[in-house]
Amino acid sequence: MTEIVRLEEITKNFGYIKALRGITLSFTKGQKTSLLGPNGAGKSTLLRIIATQMIPSSGQVWIMNEDAQKNRIKAKKNIGVVGHRSFLYDELTVLENLRFFGSFIDSKEFEYDRVLKVTDIEKWRDTKSGHLSYGLRKRADISRALLGDPALLLLDEFFAGLDQETSSALAEYMKGLRDQTIITTSHTPELINSFCDRSILIRGGLIEKEVQLR
Amino acid sequence: MSDDTLSYALKLARKDLIVELRRPHELLSIIAFTLSSIIVSSFSWRTILILDPLVVSAAMWVVIFFASILVLTTSFAREVDRGTIDGLRSIPCPPYAVLAGKMIYGMVTLVIVLLSLIFSSLLFLNLNTALIPSLIIIFTIGAIDFALMGSMMSAVLMYSEGKNLLLAFLFFPVSVPILLPGIQAVAKILAGEPLMALMPEFRLLFAFMLAVVAASMTLFQEIFLE
Numbered sequence: 541m542t543e544i545v546r547l548e549e550i551t552k553n554f555g556y557i558k559a560l561r562g563i564t565l566s567f568t569k570g571q572k573t574s575l576l577g578p579n580g581a582g583k584s585t586l587l588r589i590i591a592t593q594m595i596p597s598s599g600q601v602w603i604m605n606e607d608a609q610k611n612r613i614k615a616k617k618n619i620g621v622v623g624h625r626s627f628l629y630d631e632l633t634v635l636e637n638l639r640f641f642g643s644f645i646d647s648k649e650f651e652y653d654r655v656l657k658v659t660d661i662e663k664w665r666d667t668k669s670g671h672l673s674y675g676l677r678k679r680a681d682i683s684r685a686l687l688g689d690p691a692l693l694l695l696d697e698f699f700a701g702l703d704q705e706t707s708s709a710l711a712e713y714m715k716g717l718r719d720q721t722i723i724t725t726s727h728t729p730e731l732i733n734s735f736c737d738r739s740i741l742i743r744g745g746l747i748e749k750e751v752q753l754r
Numbered sequence: 755m756s757d758d759t760l761s762y763a764l765k766l767a768r769k770d771l772i773v774e775l776r777r778p779h780e781l782l783s784i785i786a787f788t789l790s791s792i793i794v795s796s797f798s799w800r801t802i803l804i805l806d807p808l809v810v811s812a813a814m815w816v817v818i819f820f821a822s823i824l825v826l827t828t829s830f831a832r833e834v835d836r837g838t839i840d841g842l843r844s845i846p847c848p849p850y851a852v853l854a855g856k857m858i859y860g861m862v863t864l865v866i867v868l869l870s871l872i873f874s875s876l877l878f879l880n881l882n883t884a885l886i887p888s889l890i891i892i893f894t895i896g897a898i899d900f901a902l903m904g905s906m907m908s909a910v911l912m913y914s915e916g917k918n919l920l921l922a923f924l925f926f927p928v929s930v931p932i933l934l935p936g937i938q939a940v941a942k943i944l945a946g947e948p949l950m951a952l953m954p955e956f957r958l959l960f961a962f963m964l965a966v967v968a969a970s971m972t973l974f975q976e977i978f979l980e
Contacts, residue, residue, distance in 0.1 A: 593843040595979055616846035627841025629769065631776040640769050644762065644845050 541568035550599035620685030630670025675706035695724035762847040766855025796878035807944035826904030860901030
């Protein structure tokens with residue numbers, strides 16, 4: 541199986557707090573992994589390091605066999621990130637937001653239609669993001685993250701603040717994404733594990749348990 | 755700066771300007787502040803027969819200084835408050851392209867403000883129209899300096915609890931290298947001196963610009979990437 545992400549002995553210290561204490565993991569193509577654990581376990585920090593948004597205190601991150609810290613721009617082109625909070629600008633329409641983010645990876649116009657279709661949000665394309673409900677905004681955000689067909693999708697606290705119906709619908713979308721490697725964090729394993737095939741429990745900055753779900 | 759970086763910076767600046775123009779109350783309030791400052795100044799100076807160029811110059815720079823605080827405090831702070839800063843971090847471009855985008859946005863906004871300053875000064879301070887090109891040159895250089903320095907400071911302070919207050923306090927000491935030559939230069943223009951007489955002030959303003967650019971290129975990545 542093609543390896544998409546490899547983490548080697550990742551540590552991250554915030555002053556005297558050790559958020560990550562030597563994480564070694566690898567993620568293969570199409571694999572969907574949930575990172576579970578209590579608040580402060582280090583899940584989001586790990587996700588941010590993989591997303592090259594944060595520099596680890598030590599250790600190495602390899603994305604598609606390239607050192608992500610040395611080739612950040614190239615790594616980012618292969619990564620789609622959906623944060624707990626939306627990255628979309630309230631004053632721009634959904635399509636304008638997609639065009640803005642897409643312009644950095646040279647997305648073509650047909651690609652906006654494609655990603656809008658994936659999350660079934662086409663009829664809101666000309667609506668300002670600030671006027672969308674939380675669930676629709678999340679879907680628009682997923683569309684943004686899917687631009688450029690990234691090999692890796694990172695979803696932080698993906699279902700936070702969503703109602704049951706929207707969460708189930710989004711879990712279905714995620715199941716449908718066959719080619720993407722997905723790494724997602726959550727406090728609540730039930731929904732996340734409905735589309736993940738591997739679950740990793742992180743506690744105190746260390747991997748406590750790894751379970752193959754299917 | 756490579757062509758790619760400049761193109762990324764322009765895309766980011768364009769986005770900020772569109773966002774700003776779709777919620778114009780902030781920009782309009784800054785322009786209203788500029789106009790009212792000059793009008794209030796004109797009330798007190800109406801009785802003075804010969805205005806001291808240094809006093810007029812200082813008043814104009816005070817307006818630019820406060821407008822800069824209002825424009826630049828929001829540049830990174832708003833991204834943090836809305837959670838879109840992580841979106842900027844996820845964009846595949848060099849970190850300093852993000853800073854350059856914010857700087858370009860700050861410059862354009864400040865140029866709009868300074869045009870309203872010069873226009874209102876023409877009307878209410880009876881400025882000589884022949885002085886306008888020289889004033890535009892010196893104020894534009896000052897606006898660029900403010901935008902460079904203010905954007906960098908806004909980035910440094912973006913995670914601080916009281917970032918707006920801190921920026922307002924810290925902005926003054928670091929603005930002195932802009933304000934001192936700027937006030938002198940505008941006073942010389944108002945006194946009718948030619949542009950060549952402003953070379954010492956131009957040199958200081960350009961030197962400051964280079965220093966801020968060098969510091970930004972060195973430090974910004976560490977600040978931006980946590």
